[in-house]
Amino acid sequence: MNLFQETGKYFLLMKRVFVQPDRSKMFFRQFPKELDKLGLQSLPIVLIISVFIGAIMTIQTKLNTENPLLPTYSTGLVTRDTLLLEFSSTIMCLILAGKVGSNIASEIGTMRITEQIDALEIMGVNSANYLILPKIVAFVVMMPFLVIFSMAVGLIGGYLVGVFSDVITVADYLLGIQYAFNPFYVFYAMVKSLVFAFIISSVSSYYGYYAYGGALEVGKASTNAVVNSSILILFFNLLITNVMLG
Amino acid sequence: MIEVKNIIKTFDGVPALQDISxxxxxxxxxxxxxxxxxxxxxxxxxxxxxxxIDSGCIEYDGRNLPKMKxxxxxxxxxxVGMLFQGAALFDSMTVLENVMYPLEMFAHESKEEIRERAYFCLRRVNLEERSYDLYPSEISGGMQKRVGIARAIALRPKxxxxxxxxxxxxxxxxxxxxxxxxxxxxxxxxxxxxxxxxxxxxxxxxxxxxxxxxxxxxxxxxxxxxxxxxxxxxxxxxxxxxxxxxxxxxxxxxx
Incomplete structure (x- = not known):
């Protein structure tokens, strides 16, 4: 199937997804479950990765900027801006594309091959709306919180370097992360996180929904979901950055 | 009554059904x-x-399916109720929830009435009450089929x-x-x-x-x-x- 057909099929699916749910109470029953599954259950991995990356970024930045002409706060400043502009909003989303994307694609794909989606259709339920809408809405709602959490924990990681090593002093680091702070960067990161959350949840749902065959195809759908979500994230990252910061 | 007339169905030009009535x-x-x-x-x-279908007519008591909006x-x-080959029960729901699901979606009844109907259907297929809170993966294939039948008849299908x-x-x-x-x-x-x-x-x-x-x-x-x-x-x-x-x-x- 060529790119145009795939894109058309994706938009037709989204047309079926974004309609009034058959029963609102069923949507609101699914929604908190998805908030928990896609959002809250992603917190540990976000915590672990962010704290380590924050710490590593601080050490590497310090090692690469050991120049007496550069102010001592530059390490904190660079760490902060890198976390805000790129790591927490893009790299973290790429990581979550792996975790959440494969989860969504394999769950919906398994429902497809075990005829659970057919069962919904036979009942007269709009299966795309019932299965996919709560996932997209829940993940779009949760993603900004995950990104903010990642930013905060990443900065704490850098702070811990100051506390437990002599790479940088705590005072220099704290000065750096507060110096010339531009709140627009947070807004920019939030915009990216919302777009990326939509891409991850909708693209993964698409690949799961149209899975066919057996377990092998569900695995393929899951892989395609992660790969294509990641490519789209990188593409939209460039686009949004060009529009908002270019 | 369902009547099918001269159904033709092909997949990529390969005939799958030829003029079936x-x-x-x-x-x-x-x-x-x-x-x-x-x-x-x-x-x-x-x-x-x-x-x-490519051509033909499928009538549900006079209502032609291919012409329907x-x-x-x-x-x-x-x-319509359907029992699938693998039962197709929803993995994330218990036996009782599976049977209640179509009722909650479409029946305009109170929660109590829905529960009563689901219990009736499950009893009708001779499922013991102790299995109602189990998940599909926790019951046998035969029991899954029975739950599938109970779910299929929950909305009183024709x-x-x-x-x-x-x-x-x-x-x-x-x-x-x-x-x-x-x-x-x-x-x-x-x-x-x-x-x-x-x-x-x-x-x-x-x-x-x-x-x-x-x-x-x-x-x-x-x-x-x-x-x-x-x-x-x-x-x-x-x-x-x-x-x-x-x-x-x-x-x-x-x-």
Whole structure:
């Protein structure tokens, strides 16, 4: 199937997804479950990765900027801006594309091959709306919180370097992360996180929904979901950055 | 009653169903039989509307499915119950929740009434109350089929479709499921269509039988007419089993 057909099929699916749910109470029953599954259950991995990356970024930045002409706060400043502009909003989303994307694609794909989606259709339920809408809405709602959490924990990681090593002093680091702070960067990161959350949840749902065959195809759908979500994230990252910061 | 007239269905130019016409009567167990790959599942999926036909007509009590608007198809589907080959129960829901699901979606009843109806359906398929809170993965294949039947009849359907209801079940459980489908069909006056290649089921509960071969309706009749059928391919299919061969011999030479 060529790119145009795939894109058309994706938009037709989204047309079926974004309609009034058959029963609102069923949507609101699914929604908190998805908030928990896609959002809250992603917190540990976000915590672990962010704290380590924050710490590593601080050490590497310090090692690469050991120049007496550069102010001592530059390490904190660079760490902060890198976390805000790129790591927490893009790299973290790429990581979550792996975790959440494969989860969504394999769950919906398994429902497809075990005829659970057919069962919904036979009942007269709009299966795309019932299965996919709560996932997209829940993940779009949760993603900004995950990104903010990642930013905060990443900065704490850098702070811990100051506390437990002599790479940088705590005072220099704290000065750096507060110096010339531009709140627009947070807004920019939030915009990216919302777009990326939509891409991850909708693209993964698409690949799961149209899975066919057996377990092998569900695995393929899951892989395609992660790969294509990641490519789209990188593409939209460039686009949004060009529009908002270019 | 469901009537199909001159159905043609192709996949990428390859014919799957060729000019099939049949009547599936109300209050009877209608069976579509045939070898694997003969087109019986395609026929059933066409009748339900999961596959779009190339030409022909599918009438549910006079309502032509291919000409219906999407909203009308949704309304029709609420009159349809289906038991899938693998039961297709929702993994994330318990047995009780599975049966309550269609009611919660479409029945305009109170929560208590919905629960009562779900209990009634589960009791009707002889499931013990202690299994109601279990998940599908925690119950046997036969129990899953029973839950599937309970879910299918929850909305009081006019039409019941069963796709190979006995596959993967032992002979005794198969018989129980067959009997259950037969009883429910007659008790609630449902138009039931079963897709099967199990001749035991056909002889047990089949009231009207349609034999499909290579996408063509090759034979049609009742179970009493099976032994007198003169279609060679149908005879090969039926009498592939030694038991049926012996039965035929017995019928021809009773003494």
């Amino acid at each position: 049949a009547v599936f009567e109300t209050g009877k167990v209608n069976m579509i039989i045939g070898q694997s790959g003969s087109g019986k599942t395609v026929l059933m999926k066409c009748i339900i509307g999961l596959h779009q 999407p909203q009308e198809i949704l309304m029709l589907r609420r009159e 039409y019941l479709f069963c796709d190979e209801p006995n596959s993967g079940l032992d002979p005794l459980t198969s018989m129980i499921i067959d009997d259950l489908i037969y009883e429910i069909t007659h008790e609630f006056n449902i138009t039931t269509i079963i897709n099967s290649h199990d001749m035991n089921s056909v002889m047990e509960i089949g009231e009207k039988i349609i034999y499909i071969e290579k996408g063509v309706k090759a034979w049609e009749g009742t179970k009493d007419e099976i032994f007198d059928a003169e279609n060679e391919s149908f005879n090969n299919f039926v009498f592939a089993s030694k038991l049926f061969k012996q039965l035929k011999m017995l019928k021809q030479n009773p003494y």
